[in-house]
Amino acid sequence: METTLIQIQNMYSSFGRGERKLADWLLQHPSELIGLSISELAAACGCGDATVIRFSKKLGLSGYQALKVNIARELGGSFIGNTATTESDSALELYQKHCSDIILTLERTRNRLSGNTLEAVAGALLKARTISVFGLGCSASIALDATHKLVRLGLSACAYSDSHMQMIIASHLTAEDVVLAISHSGSSVDIVNSLAEAKKNGATTICITGYAKSPAGKYSDYCLLTNAEETKHSILAMTSRIAQLTIIDTLYIYLVLHGDDKIRNAINSTEEALETKKF
Known part of the structure; x- marks a missing residue:
């Protein structure tokens, strides 16, 4: 062939x-x-x-x-992240190599992230009437994690992993709303189209991506950039997911530390409500 x-x-x-x-x-x-x-x-x-x-x-x-x-x-070949792997590697050796890739990705992302952009994004999230979090495929679980953290802070956030729902939501947004999109490649057609629709309607658009010069980047007011050299011979997002989650965790911690009484009260209310979920 x-x-x-x-x-x-x-x-x-x-x-x-x-x-x-x-x-x-x-x-x-x-x-x-x-x-x-x-x-x-x-x-x-x-x-x-x-x-x-x-x-x-x-x-x-x-x-x-x-x-x-x-x-x-x-x-062909078997490359996971930046570390060559072979069939003779034990499970522990594969784990150790993957850990090395994760550490390298986090270091590179730390050097690439803009502190000013992080703080601007945090400010936009705090002021937003609603926060729509978009993610498809591997990014859907990241979008759900981001929503979970934002809702715990009392913010009006919702995750959407269906491309039709993303476009429907984007069509109803205003200048008071925020879209947070997750796309490692920045080239997902549906994510890009939903960002473009949201931006057209005046919403603040944010993208967590590995590529500033990507279609998603063109329609984002803020890009939070990861630096994960995913597989040389595979497109499965692996270490990039860890970098994305770390950025979301950072935003959550920043909002906790710099939020007002409303944020702190929401955290307390959340913890009290969840006490009934544990023995």
Whole structure:
């Protein structure tokens, strides 16, 4: 069966100028593709996002994500995060390697995060009439965790992991509302569309992502940036989830420490109500 890279070589003469730039880059740097958002790849090749999508579809693929998956699969190998793994690794050795990847991700994220942006986001959350938290796929559980913490503080937050509901909610938001979206790639079509709709209606838009130069970043007033070099040959979000959760925990702690009496009263009320849930 013809691989994607061989298909690119065979179809090279049929590509337009922008598509040839993409083809040249992919043939020279295939292993670097998995770490790039669609906007970053386009910038690296000197073309637009639309060219990347058109190029992917010309190869018979549904879009950029499918292109990444195919090339990653074809390159083969077993790399989890930044640490090479082998079938001979014991369960404990795999755990230790994964811990090393998590520590590296948290260190890189700490160096990338903006303190001013964190505080601005915390302020927006405190003042919001409602907080809609959007996440799909692996990010859905992160959105639920964020909502759990915000609600404990007495804030009006709700998580949405259905793309239709996200768009419906976004269409009814105002300048008094906030959207917090979680997307490691920043390229989830439904997340981007919901952010665009919310921003159009005046809501404050926030995204926790690994890529500032991504479609989601274009529609976000604030980007909280993680730095997780997810698998070289897999797209499953692993260490990025830990970085996202750590950012959410940080916002929660900041709000507890800097919130007003209303926040503190809400925490006390929450703890008292939950006492009946434990023996």
